[in-house]
Amino acid sequence: MQTSIDPNLPLVxxxxxxxxxxxLNLINNAVxxxxxEEPIEVVARMGRRGPVIDVLDRGPGIPQGSEQRIFDRFARGETSDRTGGSGLGLAIVKGFSQAMGFSVEAARRQRGGSRFTIRIPPEAIVQVSMEDIA
Known part of the structure; x- marks a missing residue:
């Protein structure tokens, strides 16, 4: 697994x-x-509107048009017959993300695989002043 974390990310x-x-559920799904032989990447970075956490893989990818449905309870990927699982992992990711006021999305990667993204809204950023640190 490869990780890349922007050291300038704000506290949230x-x-x-x-x-x-x-x-962990996103990483487990990617595995x-x-x-x-293909690495899984976890990237924490600043997006246009707030912090973003991406989990990227080089698996078979999400079927076109299933980007939202994949987060439904008991939804399973096309190759899930060889991987097992209940089809709850991504539904849990969505539920936990929404409980915190975050969003989650899935997309096919251009050269194969999937990208799962947790988006943290700007209102979740904690503003820290120097007085708070002292």
Whole structure:
């Protein structure tokens, strides 16, 4: 697994346990569907409107038109017969993200694989002043 975390990301207001489990579920999903020799990438960066966490893989990708449905309970990917699972992992990611006021989305990558993105809204950014640190 490869990680890239922007050191200048702001602090955000989030439930640490829910966010931890959401990211773990995305990583677990990527591991299930990716070839062993292909790395999974976890990227935390500043997006246009706020912090973003991406989990990228090189698996078979999300079928066109299933980008929203994939987060439904019991929804499973086309190759799920060889990977197992209940079809709840991504629904849990969506529920946990929404509980924190975040959004989650899925997309096909141009050269194969999937990108799952947790978007953190600007209102979740914690403004820290120098007086708070002292």
């Amino acid at each position: 207001r989030a439930d640490a346990v829910l966010l931890h489990h959401a990211i 299930k569907y990716s070839p062993e």
